Amino acid sequence: MENSEAGNGATRDDLIQRIALMEAMIAEGRRSTARCGWYFILWGVVNLTGIGWQLSRPHFGWVWPICLAAGNVLTLAGYLLQRRSAPAKCQSIQYRGVGAVWGMMGIAMTLYVGTALFEHFTWQLSYLAALLMIVGLAHAISAMILRWRVQGAVAALWWIGGVAIFFCRTATPMLVIMLIEMCLGMVAFGAYAMMLERRDSLGPAGTHAG
Amino acid sequence: MPDDRDGLPELDPVIHGKLRLAVLSLLIGVQEADFVWLREKTGSTDGNLGAQMLKLEEAGYVAMVKRFAGRKPQTLYRMTPAGRKALAKYVAALKRLLGGAL
Numbered sequence: 001m002e003n004s005e006a007g008n009g010a011t012r013d014d015l016i017q018r019i020a021l022m023e024a025m026i027a028e029g030r031r032s033t034a035r036c037g038w039y040f041i042l043w044g045v046v047n048l049t050g051i052g053w054q055l056s057r058p059h060f061g062w063v064w065p066i067c068l069a070a071g072n073v074l075t076l077a078g079y080l081l082q083r084r085s086a087p088a089k090c091q092s093i094q095y096r097g098v099g100a101v102w103g104m105m106g107i108a109m110t111l112y113v114g115t116a117l118f119e120h121f122t123w124q125l126s127y128l129a130a131l132l133m134i135v136g137l138a139h140a141i142s143a144m145i146l147r148w149r150v151q152g153a154v155a156a157l158w159w160i161g162g163v164a165i166f167f168c169r170t171a172t173p174m175l176v177i178m179l180i181e182m183c184l185g186m187v188a189f190g191a192y193a194m195m196l197e198r199r200d201s202l203g204p205a206g207t208h209a210g
Numbered sequence: 211m212p213d214d215r216d217g218l219p220e221l222d223p224v225i226h227g228k229l230r231l232a233v234l235s236l237l238i239g240v241q242e243a244d245f246v247w248l249r250e251k252t253g254s255t256d257g258n259l260g261a262q263m264l265k266l267e268e269a270g271y272v273a274m275v276k277r278f279a280g281r282k283p284q285t286l287y288r289m290t291p292a293g294r295k296a297l298a299k300y301v302a303a304l305k306r307l308l309g310g311a312l
Contacts, residue, residue, distance in 0.1 A: 010221065010226070010307075012307075012308065015304055015307055015308055016308070018226070018228075018231060018304065019304060019308075021228060021231060021232055021235070022231060022232075022235040022301075024235075025231075025232045025233075025235035025236045025251070025252075026235050026236075026238065026239055028236060028251050029235070029236045029237075029238070029239035029240050029251075083279065084279065092239060092240040092241060093239070093240065093241050095241075096241055
């Protein structure tokens with residue numbers, strides 16, 4: 001076809017413009033997949049608070065039940081606030097998939113940690129290793145869905161921590177591993193995700209197709 | 211896909227409109243989208259977008275649901291299977307018209 005008329009009287013340039021428009025809009029839809037970085041920051045802070053509190057009061061058995069309950073309440077409150085305050089949105093298929101992964105991981109984790117706390121299993125190596133592996137698994141699935149290499153690296157960090165825990169002979173290296181995971185795998189990753197969300201929201205909205 | 215007299219495929223006129231094509235391209239990657247979000251992403255006006263959405267609805271390419279988010283009314287759109295099929299046909303027609311350069 002030359003640059004003459006094609007179907008519907010459209011020229012080749014016109015058709016190429018349509019393709020460019022489709023590509024831009026499909027990319028725009030993909031970019032709108034929320035990453036919800038604040039959840040990671042919140043849970044990083046909750047866990048760091050719990051670790052710090054436990055170190056200062058090692059025999060106080062309510063540290064983790066209080067911290068985890070507070071974390072769940074804040075997560076729910078934040079989710080409801082976010083839902084109410086978001087004026088314009090879309091729900092992408094990817095977002096739904098990632099939401100399902102983390103939602104189910106949250107339920108599994110609550111059951112697992114709750115039972116372990118109740119039965120005082122929380123300082124066993126296998127308990128901590130499984131905890132790190134479960135979080136790493138959720139990160140890995142999210143990374144696959146979103147095709148996001150940074151999150152893939154975070155998943156690897158959690159899994160490396162899960163493996164390394166088995167080689168710890170004292171409490172100090174275990175604590176170091178947990179602190180690294182919380183600071184890098186939760187807080188720093190959450191801050192990075194929030195930075196990307198902010199950049200995307202300030203991005204070139206409106207391709208003026210109208 | 212009907213061909214015209216030169217053997218070239220006809221482009222679906224409902225999809226070929228710039229704004230309607232932009233909306234369908236946005237909707238293909240999302241489960242559902244708010245009217246305001248679509249307006250922001252396409253840079254269109256309320257009136258223009260509303261009119262184009264009505265055309266897409268009449269063609270059966272999108273489905274609209276009205277609901278409340280808290281106290282705020284929300285108009286949500288999602289692409290129908292017919293819309294997906296029509297967009298796929300449109301892309302195939304574009305490919306043929308551009309000589310498989312895509």
